[in-house]
Amino acid sequence: MSSNNGRPEGAGESGEAPVAEQLAFIRESVRKAKAPRARPRTWRGAELAAELPVARVLVDKGPVHLDRLWDYAVPAELDDRARPGVRVRVRFGAGTRNVRGGRREGGGLLDGFIVERVAESDYSGPLAALAQVLSPEPVLSPALLALCRSVADRYAGSLADVLQLAVPPRHARIEAEPSPAPLAPPAAPAAGSWARYPTGPAFLQALARGDRPRAVWTALPGPHWPGELARAAAATLASGRGALLVVPDGRAAARVDAALTELLGTGRHVLLTADTGPEERYRRWLAINRGSVRVVVGTRAAMFAPVRDLGLAAVWDDGDSSHSEPHAPQPHAREVLLLRAAHEKAGFLLGGFGCTVEAAQLVDTGWARPLAADRETVRAVAPRVRTVGESDEARDAAARTARLPSVAWEVAREGLTRGPVLVQVPRRGYVPRLACERCREPARCAHCAGPLEARGADGGLLHCGWCGQEARDWHCAECGGARLRASVVGAGRTAEELGRAFPSVPVRTSGRDHVLDTVPDRPALVVCTPGAEPVADGGYAAALLLDGWALLGRPDLRAGEEALRRWLDAAALVRGREAGGTVVVVAEPTLRPVQALVRWDPAGHAVRELADRAELGFPPVSRMAAVSGPPDAVADLIGMAELPPGTEVLGPVPVPPALPGRPRRQGGPPPGEHWERALLRVRPGQGAALAAALKAAQAVRLARREGEPVRLRVDPPDIG
Known part of the structure; x- marks a missing residue:
């Protein structure tokens, strides 16, 4: 097959064309509309399907300039199997390039999906025929196609790239296996721990009635959130609809999976994570697609799971970077679930211990309602939070010898008499950034509020890392200071130093190379990086949040929000104030994120951050x-x-x-x-x-x- 200007001969195009080709496409369509359309022909004159002989196919090609539908003739022998939504193989012209493989196809066979069958094509030339129907299994439903198209448009990507994220690779042996019959809807669950929230029981009742409530949920600290997510899914299932729960990682998914099994039993839900393997993952995906199960919990890849009659789309801890897909077009799970809730008219639940500015914007615009406990309940279940500023460290001999201020050392020693103590240290490798020497406020550009960087041979020139403008005569907007300092981490030997400070206590580590899931309820120091905190049986007796400057000094608009989110995730594992739980954070006490942690007020912090974004004109306001x-x-x-x-x-x-x-x-x-x-x-x-x-x-x-x-x-x- 030859090509003409990159267009494969024998394949007609329909659907959306690039802007530069719109005018030519319209003129050609008008010209062809004046003449009678001929019946589609194939190269070899094969007999065509008697009805709807043209298939519009989405070819599995990544580049955006090929992001359109292509018309192919349907041979009579493939008529029964060539249904919308099935996988097919078609011949595509020379001159196209396989982006993923980096090789020229040379008119070879490519995979694709039939989107629809029509009676005739707008293309006047002979149509190439479908080469093969790979499987009669319809894997691309109209709802999934519409969602993928919306995601591609929102993120300026191609539909084929989104479909690679949404539809897993085929395993023929799995398709031959029958899926179990769906179970009858269960009874609506009791409110359980949702009763701690004034509007929690009403939210569950709305889901059980078949309504579409939308809420931003500020979860109380403690181990109850997996069970609360499970109850929300069970209430949705009781209405005869499905639920989709997306969490940041496999450890969180396993906790929700266990809570669903305890509440619903087996056979009503599936777990979708990378740990299941490609074949088992496809088996579970097919069970979802066939309607055998209606409740799905998984990591970000589950955001496209084809749940039948979706009634609830929920995402936990949307500020976690794991929710952002690294492959093109790099969609975020929160935004995909927002699109699903709107397209499929489903309820929506955005939960976490923290609160992102995107969540605050949903509440501010009225699209979602806040779902939070009253202040008395928060004070009762949250641990006590104490602060240690850098000036206190400088005067503290204990801090200079063991990197632990005296307050933190005393809290750790007392906590070790009652159980394990969590020690959170920032992840290694943050690039040193500039901050005011006097008040430690990050140095930002006066033009766009971007982070300032030292350039030049001697590092004496200040430039913005965003807009590139030079910052002359810089002064701190908070205190007026004119001297800068570099924020550093220095947490490489934390475990060894703590081992010397507490020689009789075992020290355990959890990080990128080895992540602990749980630790027993006995005295131990558990040193971990953010996101790798194991769950302690009965909760931690205390927690130490060290090197707060490393998190707060990051040159990003989300620095304060991210620091608070990581602190809250760690502090939520600590026993409540009434049980003696204490958290010590080593950071300047007057800073907004630190104060929000002390008050345990993530929603208030997000509202103030949103106001700052609106003033600066930065996302999500823009x-x-x-x-x-x-x-x-x-x-x-x-x-x-x-x-x-x-x-x-x-x-x-x-x-x-x-x-x-x-x-x-x-x-x-x-x-x-x-x-x-x-x-x-x-x-x-x-x-x-x-x-x-x-x-x-x-x-x-x-x-x-x-x-x-x-x-x-x-x-x-x-x-x-």
């Missing part, structure tokens, strides 16, 4: 996209895109390469290449137009094969 690549390519794409009116371009600024021995960062340059990144910011309501403009410009550049490729990231989670 919408933003990052364009990364070689400097000429970045400038070419931005100049080509028909950006919405008022689009503000920040930068470009150099993209730092990966440090030696570190993995290459997402969106970072290949070794030896110089990349730049520009941030495009638009007003509220213009996000869809920005994504469409960037996608169209990217499609034109790829179709023309002009210049180096660039990477697009809509709503980047880290713009620091």
Whole structure:
């Protein structure tokens, strides 16, 4: 098969075309509409299906300039099996490129999905025939297709890329196995621990009635949240609908899985995580797709699970970076579930110990209602929080010898008489950043509030890491100071130092290389990095949150929010105040995140952060996209895109390469290449137009094969 301008001969196109080709496409459609359409033909004159002989196929090709449907003729022998939603194999023209494999196809066979069957094609030439129906199993439902299309449009990606995330690879042997028959809906569960929240029982009752409540849930500290998620799913199931619960990691999924099994028994839900393996995962996915089970709990890949009659979409701890998909187009689980709740008219629950600014915005706009306990209940179940500032450390001899201020040392010693003590240290490898020497407030650009960096041979020149402008005569906006300092971590030997400080107590570690799930209820020091905290039987007696500067000094808008979220996740594992639980945080007591931890008020902190974002014009109040690549390519794409009116371009600024021995960062340059990144910011309501403009410009550049490729990231989670 030959190609003509990148279009495969014998395949007709329909659906959405790139902006640069719209006018030509419309003219051609009008010309063909004036002439009678001929019956589709195949190359070899094979007999076609008697009814609806044209199949519109989504070919498994990643580039956005091929993000459209292609028409193929349906041979009579494939008529019964070539149904919408099934996997097929089709012949695609030479001149196209397999992005994932990096090789030319040469007119070879590619996989695809039949989207619909129609009577005739808009393409006037002969149509290529479907080569093969791989399976009669319909795996692409109209609801899943609509969701994937919405996700692709929102993130300026291709539909084929999203489908690779949504539909797992096929295993023929698994498809031959019968799925179990669905069980009858159970009775609505009792409120249980939801009774601790004033509106908790009403939320469950609304789900059981078949309503669509939407809530932002600020969970109380303690071990009850997996059971509360399970009860919300059980209430939805009682209404005859399905529930989808997405959590950050496999450990959290296992806890919710155990709670669902205890509440519902076996056979009513499935667990979808990477640990299950590809075959078992496909078996469970098929059971969901066939309607055998209606409740799903899993990690971010489960956000596309085809739950029948979805009644509740829930996500736990949406601030965790694990919810952000690293593969194109890099959607976030929270945003995908928001789209699902809107498309499928389902309830929505966004929960966690902390509260993101996105969650606060949902409440602020009235789209969701807050679901939280009253202050008396919070004070009763939350641990006591004590603070230690850096000035206190400087005067403290104990802090200089064991990296533990006297207050923390006393709390740890007393806690070890009653049970285990958790010690949280920041993850290694944060890049030193600049902060005011007097008040420790991060140094930010006066133009865009980006982080300041020291450049030049002697490090004497200050430039913004976002917009690139030089900062002359910098002064701290908080205290007026003019001297800067670098924030450092210094947590490499925490376990050894604590072992010397408490020689008779066992020290256990939990981190990236080895993560503990649980620890027994006996005296021990448990040193862990954020996100790797094991659950203690009966709760920890105390917790020490060290090196707060390393978290608060990160050059990102989310630094304070992320620090508070990590502290809350650790502190929530500690026994309540009434049981003697105490948390010590080593950070400046006057800072907003520290005060929010002391008051245990994550929602209030998120509201104030949202107000600051609105004043600065940063997400989620505005919408933003990052364009990364070689400097000429970045400038070419931005100049080509028909950006919405008022689009503000920040930068470009150099993209730092990966440090030696570190993995290459997402969106970072290949070794030896110089990349730049520009941030495009638009007003509220213009996000869809920005994504469409960037996608169209990217499609034109790829179709023309002009210049180096660039990477697009809509709503980047880290713009620091």
